[in-house]
Amino acid sequence: MGVRCHISIGACALFLLVVAEIAHCANSSLHLHSPCVxxxxxxxxxxxxxxxxPLNLLSSWQGIHCCQWEGISCDDVTGRIVKLDLTTSFERCQRSQPFRDHYNFWETYEFEWKLFGGNPIPMFIGSMQQLRYLSLSNAGFVGKIPKSLGNLTNLHFLDLSGNEFSPPLNINLISELRLLEHLDMGNVYFGQAHNLLQPVSINLTGAPKLRCLGLAGNGLTESALDALQNMTSLVHLDLSHNNLISFPSWSVNFKKLESLDLSWCGLFGSIPKCNFH
Known part of the structure; x- marks a missing residue:
């Protein structure tokens, strides 16, 4: 039927990450003898x-050259931090032999929580106004999303997936991130915020460059998804692992959509004809 709706939002994340890493590698030599701010x-x-x-995953975070620390990248001119990515530490941990030997699948989440979890997102991150890439995926942060994140008006990539935030979620801050291209809020505990998508949809109109949206594993239903039907500028949308019964009929109007992930949603019935790229 010409349907190609199964590619994950990870494709967009990978592209942005590759671009960021290429830029970092190209300029890293300029920081070898220059301390950061x-x-x-x-x-x-x-x-x-x-x-x-406990595994000392942030052992590189010492000395004056923080631009060369694990998960950190800086602007080649100003020395200001433009990338903070804790995901790299988790990936390195999961690849390590001690981790595989001592922790099985069911213990992984609890172990990661002990590594970095139980803390709120630090307020100081909002002062790093040159940040273009911020990934706190699966870092086990709790509490409220600080309003100071709204100060990061240069952000292009924001990944808050896999954390347990308490309501209210300060979704309004998204409208202040007008350069945002990628937002991942997948597997986030929303508490009693069952109407989350309504304010998300309203405030994403303030992020006109948004192309990639991840909302996997949030227990969303078809009625909740109606709030997304006007976001036709999306290119990648991940709705996997939600409580959906039927294919969203409005998705046929998303002419720019290149990937739509609806895996593990319990869908049944017919799939409407779509003209995705």
């Missing part, structure tokens, strides 16, 4: 001290 370095040190890190 001191107030940002001190903020990262305090952040590290507030975390649990």
């Amino acid at each position: 001191e107030r940002e370095r001190q903020a990262l040190v305090k952040f590290k001290e507030s975390l649990n890190d």
Whole structure:
């Protein structure tokens, strides 16, 4: 039927990550002998001290050259931090032999929580106004999303997936991130915020460049998804692992959509003809 609706939002994330890494590698030689901005370095040190890190995954976070620390990238001119990615530490942990030997699948989540979890997102992140890439995926953060994240007006990539935030979720901050291209809120505990998508849809109109949206594993239903029907500028949409019964009929109007992930949603019935790229 010409339907190609199964590619994950990960394709968009991978593309943006590759672009970021290429830029970082091209400029990394300029930072070999240059320290980063001191107030940002001190903020990262305090952040590290507030975390649990039994495997010492942030062992590179020492010295004055924070632009070369694990998960950190800086602007080649100003030295300001433009990328903070804790995901790399988790990936390195999961690849390690001790981790595979001592922790099975069911213990993984609890173990990661002990590594970095149980803390709110630190307020200081909102002061790093040059950040273009922020990934706190599966870092086990709790509490409220700080309003200070709305100060990160240069963000192109924001991944808050896999955390347990308490309502209210401060979704309004999204409308302030007008350069945002990728937003992943998958597998986020929303508490009693059953009407989350309504404010999300309203406030994403303030992010005109948004192309990739991840809402996997949030217990969403068809009626909740109606709030997304006007977001026709999306290119990648991940709705996998939600409580859907039928294929969203409005998706046929998403002419720019290149990938739509509806895996593990319990769908049955016919699939409407779609003209995705």
